[in-house]
Amino acid sequence: MQLDAALYGILQVLHDQKPHALEAVAQKAKLSPDAVRRSLTELEQHAWVSVQREKNDSFILTKTGQQAIQEKGLPEMKLLELLHAQPLELQKIQSHFSNPQTFSVAFGLAKKSNWVSIQKKEDKTLLEITPLGKKAATNSPTFHVLQAIAREEEVEQNAPTVIELKARGLIESKTRTEELMTITPKGLEILKTAIPISQTKIAQLTPELIVSGKWKDAAFKPYDVHLPVEETFPGRLHPLTHTMRDIRRIMVEMGFYEMSSPLVESAFWNMDVMFIPQDHPAREIQDTFYLPGKAVLEDAELVKRVKATHEHGGKSGSKGHGYEWNPAVGMQLLLRTHGSATTYRTMSLPQKMPVKRFSIGRVFRNEAIDATHLAEFHQVDGYILAEGMSLRHLMGIVQEFYAKLGLKEIKFKPTYNPYTEPSMEAYAYNPKLKKWVELINSGVFRPETLKPLGINVPVISWGLGVERLAMLLHDKKTTKEVMGPEVDLDFIRTYNETTHTWEGNEKLSVLEKKLSGRDV
Amino acid sequence: MVMLETSLQNINGYMKKPLTITKLEETLYQMGLELEDANPAETKIDITAERADLVSTPGLARALNAFLGYTKGVPSLEKKKSDYKVILEKSVQPVRPYTAAFVVKNVRLDEEKLKEIIWVQEKLHATFARDRKKASIGIYPLSVIHWPISFKGMKPHEIKFQPLEMQTTLTGKEILEQHPKGKKYAHLLKDLPIYPVFMDAKNNVLSMPPIINSHTAGKVTEKDRELFVEVSGHYWPTQSAICDILALLFSDMGGEIYEVHVEFPERTISTPELHMHEHVLEVELVNQTLGTNLQADKIVPLLESMMYNVTKVNPKQITVQHPLFRADVLHPLDLVDDIARAYNYANLKPVAPEVYTVGGILPQTQFEDDVKSCLVGLGFQEVITWVLTSHEHHFAAFNREESEHVKLGMVKEQGLTMCRNMLYPETMRALLANRSKRLPFKLFEVGHVIVVDAKTDTGTRTRSKLCVVLAHATSSFTEMKAIAEAIARQIGVQATYSTEKLPGFIEGRTAKMQVGKLGGFMGEMHPEILQRLGIQVPVTILEMDLE
Structure with missing residues (x-):
């Protein structure tokens, strides 16, 4: 073997x-x-x-003991050797010892053993070696034992010399197990x-x-395959990015081309062009982040038309709001409060019908942050500028969008927006939560907002908040769990695209739909 | 959005036929309003912002009665003749030039109705009257008034009366300083040289709008069966509208409405005006907007159920009338909106728009996607952080000198003072929030910063950037440089580097880089900052422009 x-x-x-x-x-x-x-x-x-x-009990040398071996003698022998020739002054002898402790031990021992005699002459103290001392100088049994121990020879545990050496801290005992x-x-x-x-x-x-x-x-060496190993994480996109990409894919599939605009806007483009009156509560600092400075309203003719529209309807066929419109208010700078700002900026550029555009971008609301409100979040906005668009077409496109998200049961409700008329809220039935959720707000743009831009056909538009949708898709209860730096890194690390679906829906999950290419 | 708090019983008190809670919910939904709380005893209904006339139980009931076909057209109101006069003196014109008023008689007030009146007054003040700025409402028991009433402007210290809810007589100025309502609305009067006062014929002060009634004028109680109501302010259409709404309210409560003659310097007007506005509605507009094929004779009942009067009809045009207080009807399209509600959105069949356009994403978006894919491929996780931050965090915490940036004005959320002009201090927040998680931290962010740029119409520019954060026991410049190289290769350009000193980064381990046309930098974060932030591993940062 x-x-x-x-x-x-x-x-x-x-x-x-x-x-x-x-x-x-x-x-x-x-x-x-x-x-x-x-x-x-x-x-x-x-x-x-x-x-x-x-x-086995044995002895080993301590550091001091090793030192004595090195110096080839115990301190008291050194003392006797110094006195061998003649008596010496105490001070002088002391100076030969680097360690005063060692000297006092040596001196004490020498005195006790009568190896030295002390004489006082005038002011000095003299030490003289005795005959006993002369004998001890050459023959120190204690030192012999120390040397034996150094050679690792066995010594008698209870011998007086051994006890002395132990007491003087020159040796210590060690228990050894011999196998x-x-x-x-x-x-x-x-x-x-x-x-x-x-x-x-x-x-x-x-x-x-x-x-x-x-x-x-x-x-x-075999491994235990059941042992747990350290986690490793793949590179991943943020779950919110996945949601935004899904929305983007849906929009592009429906023939919408992306648009974008800067985060900092003028009140003119964010509100005035949209026929929101200048004293509307939403324009106050309660809801809007205003920035210091002033915007330049580049198109003076457009400004005139918007002013006229607010004041008495301009050429839009409207009564207007009936107040004096102040351009200075329009020049205020702010962080855009909705994706419609991008829509209106884009609609003001020369366009040839038909046009279908969408944007996904960050918007800002001056709110105290809590479980359901963020100061910054993302909105999707889409519009269709084409001949013959009606409320029914708006319902059609919203229905199509919801269907692509996997939500088939929807219903519409009238609502109010200052810049669309008629306006609609679209509810979808969420089979996972077993309740209706309202994700999409939409409407037909008011002619007061379109006429100054030179648009003479109805324009239908709709939008939704990305975080709300993301929370539903990823089973999160608060907005901070899907957006912002406090999102759990482990959630990002382990996020699984196939969980991105509605349970209880007999239809295929979003991922399966993508793979099968089937139109469900 | 205003929440109307009432009860099913209260509503049914004004209905021609009683409603169940289910029927109420369905009807509200169809009308475009929302039943927030279906508790019959404490019913809460969300009224959308444009319908100030519906913010009361009688007001809502009026709309429900018409919608369900129990009544038709504009709610009628009989204005009885009278000799009551309010004289608007020249002195008040600079500060509060208009007033509209009426007298109510034979109204039976109970606790419920009083609550309703106070509620409506509050809500109209808050919404329509823009927190008393545009107009303010005063309601007084008729019995204490000696006619005619004068509306005059007086110097603040010359006005002396005992305001409601106070024991002593105060001057106008003192009221602004001491009375709770005075303090709340002081901003509307304090900068003016004269304040407006309503005084009766015996020189008793009735009120100082928009602040408070006087003690002698008194508060309206359940015992009062005759009232004087006035609406004063700066904008005639708003006041006239509010006056009409209130007249309707008291009429619904069973009261008789008597006119008041308001004598302006140039003319005298009898209020409530009950003016109507007329629109000519093209049938074509209705069908175009809704996608329907309705004939004029089918549209008329729909309009009447939404409280409009139809005065003329032909197959192509319908002449429609509505009260002035329907301030939300500015364009014939607003009529179309109401027609749609009456028609019921559920009856409109959705149709897919047959519009051929080619979809796509912007080149910048595609580019950002490619960069993200490169980083995901290198094992990095994406984070998304805030654009808004504080000076303290964005500059000081990272030993950065304050550079040009966009500041915020007034902010509700404490701690936000500016917009970021750099990405890494904010991307680092994701690391700090997750510092207890397992190492290594390989994070990246593609996001926007806002920089100052005098050449644009807003004086700012939004720029897209990439930030990469590497944090683990052996993270280093060398490792990050390899990543920069990988990104450059993905983009298809050469990257060049030059030594650079950057505050907050270890000298000699920091470089400026140029990746094709895109500039950037990278470096190892200085341990002084790491220690201060409580980070125990070395952190290397890369940041570069993506446009």
Whole structure:
């Protein structure tokens, strides 16, 4: 059978059936003692090796002890050596010791053992070596023991010298476990038939292993396929972008060409051209972000026509609002409040009928932000400028749009907008929530808004808020969950296009529809 | 939008035939109004902004009666003759030049009706009268008045009376400073040299419009069966309209309406005027707009059910009359709108427009899509952040010097002071909001910034930009440069780089770049900023123009 090379090596060393110390085994098997210890667990488990563990107290040198060995003598011997020739002044002796602590230990010991005598001459203190001291200088049994310990020889634990050395902090005791390993009969049997294989199991196949051919000697470490791994996230578009792209696709499929306009507008284009009277509540700072500065109203003739229309209807056939229209109010700068600003800017450019245009862009409302209101959000706006458009055609295009979103049941309700007449709200039945939702606002543009632009046919227009639709599609309850920096990054990372559908609708999901190409 | 709070019982009190809540809901839907709360005891109905005449239970009931065919045409109102006079003196002309008024007799007021009157007064003030700016309404018990009434302008300190709800006599000026209504509407009077006052023949102050009635004129209570109603202001059509609406209201409540002669310096008018406006409606316009094929004789009943009078009919034209307070009818198309409601939108069959046009997206949009696809392919997630921000965050937080930008005026949401002129400080908000999520952060944003540009009509320009944010333990300039190269290749141009010092970025690890005609920069964010913002990994930024 195949056996790990390390285990094989150890068993081989032990094959004489004699007990061997672990360190010795390690040396002979050319392994580190730690490696042997690791393998020992396995060997014991298989019952191929038996182990006898003995606790052994031994001593090792401390740092100070090592220092003494290096200096070839204990501090007190140094002291005696200094006094060998003649008595010396205490101060002078002290100066030979770099560590005053060491000196006081040496001096204390020397005094106690009567190796020195102290004399006072005049003001000085003199130390003189005694005959006892002379003998001790050359023969320090304590030092001999220290040297023995340094050589890792065994010493008697309770010997006074050992105790002294311990007390002086020159040695410390260490408990060692000695392992004696002996092969078992089972182990012997295994050894007879075993074939050693390379010790390393490959965790990662490397180019070096491939090229060198060393992979042949190796085994692959198996993985546990059930273990969880760290998440990895694909690059993704924002879920709101997906919604906007779906809307874009629908518009383009219906023959609408995109239009755009800047985010900063003049009140003239955002409201006045749309026949919203200058004292209308929606124009107040409550709802609109006004900016400092003034716009230039480039087309003076258009300004005149709009003024006339507001005041008495101009050439539109209307009574007008009947107040004095102030161009200064029109010159106010603001952040556009609706996508209709783009529509009117575009309609004012020379166009040849028929025209179908749409925009998807950001609009701004000066509101306190809460669960259902944002200061910035996206609107879709579309219009049709063609001969013969009527309210029924508006209903037709809105119905078509809802159908492409997968909402087939719809109903219309009259409503009011200052710039469309008639106006409509379109409700669709949401099978997921089992209720009617109103997403689309629409109408026929008022002639007061079209006549100054030179347009003499009815223009139908409709729009919706992107975030509201996105919230329905992605099952979110608040607008901040689909728009803005606080949108959960994990939602963006894991957003799944196939969830972008209405449940309970027997028709295909949006994605399936796209793939099958079927007109549902 | 005004919410009318009433009850089914209250409504049915004015109906020719009682309604169930279901029938009410259906009818309102068809008319274009909305039943917000279907609780018969506390019914809430959303009235659209253009119909000030419907903001009362009798007013709504009037419309319902006509719509359901129980009545027909313009609601009639009998104006009885009288000698009541209000003299508009020259002195008041500069400040409050017009007034329209009438007297009501034999009206039985109960708690419900009083509530209704106060409600209507409030709503008309708020909407039609633009928060008392255009006009204000005063209602007084007739009994305390000595005729004729004078409407005059007086110096603020010369006006002295005890206002309603106060115990002491105050001057005009003091009322603006001390009375709750005075303080609220002070802005309408305080800059004028004279204030208007209604005084009766015995020189008792009746009121100081648009602020408050006097204590002697008193409040209207359930016991009063005769009232004096006036509407004063700056704009005659609005006041006359409000006066007519109120007259109708009191008439519906069972009162008799008596004229008041308003003596202007040049002429005398009898109010309520009850003027009608006439339109000639082309039958063709109706059918063109709605997509129908209705004959004139079919259109007439539809108009009458929407409270219009038809005075002349021929197959091509219908002459229509409506009261002046239908201020929303400016163009014959407004009549068409009402015809459609009466006809019922549910009866209009949708038809697909047969208009051949070729659809498409703008080249800029396509370009942005390509850039986005490149980044998604490189494993980045798209974020969308706000255009509006604060100076503190947009400049100071990133050690940026204030550069030319567009400031905001008055703002409701605290903390918004400007429009962004750079993308990365705002894209970084997405990182900051999601900092507890798993690394690495590989984010990008394609968005608009607003820059100052004197050459445009608004003095600003909206520009499309790309921002890429790389944040993980080993994010670096080198890694970002590889991304810049990938983008440049996608666009099909060469990118060139030059060392640049940018505040907020590590010196020596920042570069300006030129990707074809598009400029940009990239760099490793300075740790001072990272530490301040509580970010624990290095962040590398790339930002470039996309147009």
